Amino acid sequence: MPWNFGRVLTERENPLREPGTWLEPGSAHLDVSMHEWMTGLGLDNETVALGYALNTSYGNDAHDISALMMLARAAFSTAQRRHLPEGVVGYTVRGGAQRIPEAMARALVTEVRFDKAVTGIEDSASEVSVHCADGSLYRGDRVVCAVPFPALRKIGLRPELVGRQAQAVADLPSQPMTQLYFATKSDFWEHDGFAPSLFTDGPAGMVAASRRGEDPERVTGLTAWVMGRNALRLDSVSSERASATVVEEVESVRPAVRGQLEYIGRQSWAADPFAGGGWAYFRPGQITRFGSVMSAPHGRVHFCGEHLARIDRGMEGAMESGERAAEEIIS
Ligand SMILES: Cc1cc2nc3c(=O)[nH]c(=O)nc-3n(C[C@H](O)[C@H](O)[C@H](O)COP(=O)(O)OP(=O)(O)OC[C@H]3O[C@@H](n4cnc5c(N)ncnc54)[C@H](O)[C@@H]3O)c2cc1C
Incomplete structure (x- = not known):
């Protein structure tokens, strides 16, 4: 599936054995674009576009991101999974991740x-x-x-x-990233038999079910995770227009959703002056240029x-x- 292809590939084909080795001079040859790295594995342009660039979480497309960063990220995920008990895919924080800095404070x-x-x-x-x-x-x-x-x-x-x-x-x-939040008026997924979440190749990006209630199985709403240029496009219009754009697309690809979404609001990390984006990413060559000096006191x-x-x-x-x-x- 498009949202997982790049992740699986970077874990399976990862020359980095341990996270942390990405900053070593011996890894510099991997500081090329994801496009170059993926085509080097024999994949064609269409596969790269579908398997990496669709609503990607890092960069605007496969030319805009260092393969070395994605391999470092993959090495980190692999290392984390070694510590997980069998059958556990990850952890979340009851009440939201904000509880962590609050407890630290x-x-x-x-x-x-x-x-x-x-x-x-x-x-x-x-x-x-x-x-x-x-x-x-x-x-x-x-x-x-x-x-x-x-x-x-x-x-x-x-x-x-x-x-x-x-x-x-x-x-x-920093990663352009905008989220739009929706409440659902009905369990529309019961009607068409698909999973509540969906992944689009249009302006709605990934529309993921949130489960934020006491019961971790119950869907409490939908969040559109919109990345890259599509996020910047949604930021450039009014909140209502952005919501209409997302709803129109979701309704057109999934008729059971028609009339079932209630718009709650929008959050843009690129437009937030105290963030400037969801998280940092490295363009090809930037790890080699900046990696050893950027955190110096x-x-x-x-x-x-x-x-x-x-x-x-x-x-x-x-x-x-x-x-x-x-x-x-x-x-
Ligand atoms: C939607 C979303 C989902 C995410 N999901 C996950 C996840 O599942 N797992 C995970 O590990 N990470 C996740 N992340 C990433 C995670 O949130 C960040 O990696 C983490 O918060 C970074 O912490 P930080 O302290 O470096 O920066 P931040 O959390 O950005 O903190 C920087 C602080 O500096 C403040 N600041 C900025 N400028 C000024 C100024 N001029 N004066 C005073 N204060 C200022 C900001 O207000 C902010 O409070 C997610 C991020 C987003 C946006």
């Missing part, structure tokens, strides 16, 4: 201050000052800067970053976030990089 000695937009970070060599949009100012010995690169681009960092590290902050892309400023993870991906990557930044400060 409760364990801190000092209170977390919310609603503070950082506009500048200034390192005077003896201390660091953090300036916020509301005029407040914080001083400390060190700063851990945990924002994604699109957000960091808007923060005035003094002294400025230089060389390839500055280039990485300026150039590393800059005076008293240390960097972390999922985009700077060395072994893990996603939330685990964010935590791993946070531990690395803490070790830099302690050591």
Whole structure:
């Protein structure tokens, strides 16, 4: 199936035995496009377009993403599965993943201050000052800067970053990603006999059933996960127009859905000034250019976030990089 083809292929054909080896110089030959890597396996352009580029989670298409990143991601998934008991495909957090940082915040000695937009970070060599949009100012010995690169681009960092590290902050892309949320007026899947979720090759992207209630089997709504250029197109129109675009497509490919979706709202990560995209990805060649320098401390400023993870991906990557930044400060 299109949504799984690339994942299965990168796990099955993966020359990386362990996650973490992607940053080693010996892996640099894999820092080519997914298109080049997949066609190198003997697949034709149509298969690459169907098997990688359809509503892909990384990049806009198979030319826009480094195969090395996808192989690192696959090595991470394979390694994670080794720790899972037989028959378990993964875990989720009861009440949503937001419960994790909330629990972490409760364990801190000092209170977390919310609603503070950082506009500048200034390192005077003896201390660091953090300036916020509301005029407040914080001083400390060190700063851990945990924002994604699109957000960091808007923060005035003094002294400025230089060389390839500055280039990485300026150039590393973040995944355009928009979600539209729907409630369902009926269990329409009971009528046509298909699974509640569907995957399209149009502007609705992947429309996945959510199961957020007490009963993990019960469908509580549908979420359209729209990636890449289609996400940017939906961001460029009103929320109602975006919803109509998705509903029209879903209804046209699946008649049982007609009149059964109630629009709740839209969330765009690309349009969020504090995110700039769903997650970072590397274009072909960017791992070789930026991988060894992008997380380096800059005076008293240390960097972390999922985009700077060395072994893990996603939330685990964010935590791993946070531990690395803490070790830099302690050591
Ligand atoms: C829809 C979706 C589904 C996902 N699903 C999964 C999943 O199933 N598993 C998984 O492991 N990962 C998943 N991820 C990825 C995961 O959410 C990220 O990898 C993780 O949150 C990254 O953590 P982070 O701390 O690096 O960055 P973030 O969580 O983005 O945190 C950065 C913080 O910096 C703040 N910030 C930015 N700019 C400023 C500023 N100027 N001043 C002050 N604060 C600022 C932001 O508001 C934000 O709170 C998903 C992501 C999305 C969008």
